[in-house]
Amino acid sequence: MSLKLKQVVIGLDNRQLFEPVNLTVAAGEVFSLMGSSGCGKSTLLSFIAGTLGEPFSVNGDVLLNNQSLQPEPVEKRRVGILFQDPLLFPHMTVVENLMFAAPAGSQAEKRQQALSSLADIGLEHCAGFYPRQLSGGQAARVSLMRTLAAKPGALLLDEPFSKLDRDTRDHFRTLVFATVARRNIPAILVTHDEDDVADRNRVLRLINQHSD
């Protein structure tokens, strides 16, 4: 499983956000995407996820396992995305949030899977909690598992560590990197922090094509 971008160019208001992007992210790798504020990092992730619409124009292709994702609607892309803020339904318990994200299986199977992924992150005891009862670090871990419950073929990480305090951040980053390696899926991490870079040789620094 690899994620490839081929000659990707995104336009906004008759200008190009950044130079054409070409890259291949291998299974199990966390590739870093950096660049100044507004240069188009989140926009590039939206393009990959299939959620980019007006007012942007796009050229180029995104391939998962050598198959173009362009014809696929967002729900069929199998691309998971994690944001700064955990995305959990407030009216559902932790285990219900994870079950809701599972694509298939009986309720019993989904529950079993959800409890097993909570055990993986040391949060079995939080199964019956509501999201408001979790600490920031716990919510981040549950949100990661919720994204992975959909069994994505690739993972996009849009500054998922930036709101966490230092210790929690280090712990969560280690968990994310280990999880990507264990699940053997390609991942792209948007960050402003050099400390988040998994491999200094695997970073793309987008350069803004205009000056504000």
Ligand SMILES: Nc1ncnc2c1ncn2[C@@H]1O[C@H](COP(=O)(O)OP(=O)(O)OP(=O)(O)O)[C@@H](O)[C@H]1O
């Ligand atoms: N819905 C939108 N409509 C119009 N312009 C937008 C929209 N969303 C983003 N932009 C513009 O697109 C450009 C790229 O934004 P984007 O959020 O991708 O940057 P970024 O590199 O992720 O920034 P940051 O590091 O601050 O998160 C910016 O000029 C932004 O103002």
